[in-house]
Amino acid sequence: MRLVTVLRGCAIQLAAAALLAASHASAAEPSPGITDDTIKIGVTGPLTGPVAVVGGVAEGIRARVEQANGEGGVKMGDGKTRKIELVIEDDGLDPQRTLANVRKMVEKDKVFALVGTAATPNNLAIGRYISQKKVPNVFMYSGVVALNAPEWEVGFVPSFSTEADAFAEYLKINRPDARVAFLYLNTETGQTFMTAFDGAIEGTAIRVLERQPVTSQDPTVETQLNTLKASGADTLVIIAAPRQGGEAIRFQSESGWKPLTLVTNLSSAYPVLQSVGLENAKGIITSDFLKPIVSDQKSGDEGVDRYLDAIKSANVNFVFANTIGQTGYAIGDALIQSLEKLKQPTREELMKVVHNMDGWKNPLFFDGISMNTKEGSDIYPVEALQLYQFDGQKYIPIGGVLEFEGTTHE
Structure with a gap:
């Protein structure tokens, strides 16, 4: 009887040890950079x-x-x-x-x-x-x-291609015969945007007349902007770093050109507009997913x-x-x-x-x-955008949310 009791005790201890080992095995080992606190x-x-x-x-x-x-x-x-x-x-x-x-x-x-x-x-x-x-x-x-x-x-x-789709949708409704000029960042960013935009306007009367590349290090983009103005375009799309994008916003206003100007989220932040003069940014359109x-x-x-x-x-x-x-x-x-x-x-x-x-x-x-x-x-976590127009002091939402869930493309 005593032997049976001892064996039972050993079995219970072994079972408990096995359960504890299984518990430790199921608890993932913490990765570097995290403690209990x-x-x-x-x-x-x-x-x-x-x-x-x-x-x-x-x-x-x-x-x-x-x-x-x-x-x-x-x-x-x-x-x-x-x-x-x-x-x-x-x-x-x-x-x-x-x-x-x-x-x-x-x-x-x-x-x-x-x-x-x-x-x-x-x-x-x-x-x-x-x-x-x-x-x-x-x-x-x-x-x-x-x-x-x-x-x-x-x-x-949102992907640059999603922003391109949003701009294209706006033009299809509000300027279906737009003649477009691009000032674009000469990286994957600009190329991605333009490829998506070109695809989105296929079969419409919208035409791209001129494209001029920039880099984020260019001290000025006046030459490119003069070329875009001379193209006869009535719509300017700006995909550039903040400094070059800001220069383009000022140029389209002060040069007397005054096209419909669509500015990607890259260079439409309020400090950029302040740096070039809020009055010069009046009327520009951008997109965002924020209030x-x-x-x-x-x-x-x-x-x-x-x-x-x-x-x-x-x-x-x-x-x-x-x-x-x-x-x-x-x-x-x-x-x-x-x-x-x-x-x-x-x-x-x-x-x-x-x-x-x-x-x-x-x-x-x-x-x-x-x-x-x-x-x-x-x-892609965010695949919806709201378009905004700057009234000289603040951005005002225009139209409803443009939804592209599950359709982001290269």
Whole structure:
């Protein structure tokens, strides 16, 4: 009898040990950059230099993260509440500096993930590296069409092809016989936009008369603009970095040309318009997926008011109406939503979450626009846009939301 009791005791101990071992096996080993109390996130962007206005993305992310930390941190899907530690580096929008920053953040700072990486060439520059290291690069500030590290990337802003479709739709309805001139960024950005636009106007009476390339380093684009004006076009489409795009906005007004001017989100931010004179920007049309924020006073919109509180508390270096800074704040909020759904403290789990977004809301998104992805078939979170026209002081929504869900193309 005593032997039977001993054997039973051993069996119970073995079963308990097996159960404990199984429990440990099912609990995923945490990835670098995350503890029970903190999670470290890397941000690289142009904080200085000729395109420092794009640094508003990093500033907006910082404002949202500081807001979350000030409220106690983020309660994540595994039940633990963590504060976010941001590591922010300046790359001047130089792809090689971006790569160097990312190497440092991954290998020295041990970040869990990257967020809000700005510009297409910069994201392309780090694709191979993040694939090798298996580091998430989430909610990129880039309208890239084909991701070069799809397992470890997800974008945020709509594709340039989606913006091209939106502009084409506007012209089909409001200027069906438009004669178009392009000032385009001579990178994948500009080429992607123009290819999509050309496809969208097939079979219509809209014609493209002239195309002139620019780079983000061009000190002036006056020669290109004079060529575009001489083409006889009655519609100007600007796809350029903020400085060159701003020069084009001023030129189309002050030169006496005054075409219908469509400006991509790249260079339509309020600070760009201020730099060239608000009166020169009157009448331009742009697209966005964010709510128009026309005052720094409380509006009664909970999301907008929280944004205003956050940027004031964080003492950001952009004005409240800056759509680039607003996008950064929205990216920060998307990051926090992702972490709230993170059931395992791993990089792989983060990618699973962001590749399967289903109707996620965002406090700054225009009503009717949400974030949706589907692993393996839809990698574009935002595929809807609202068109706006600048009235000399603020952007006014025109028409309804243009929806392109599931149709983003190269």
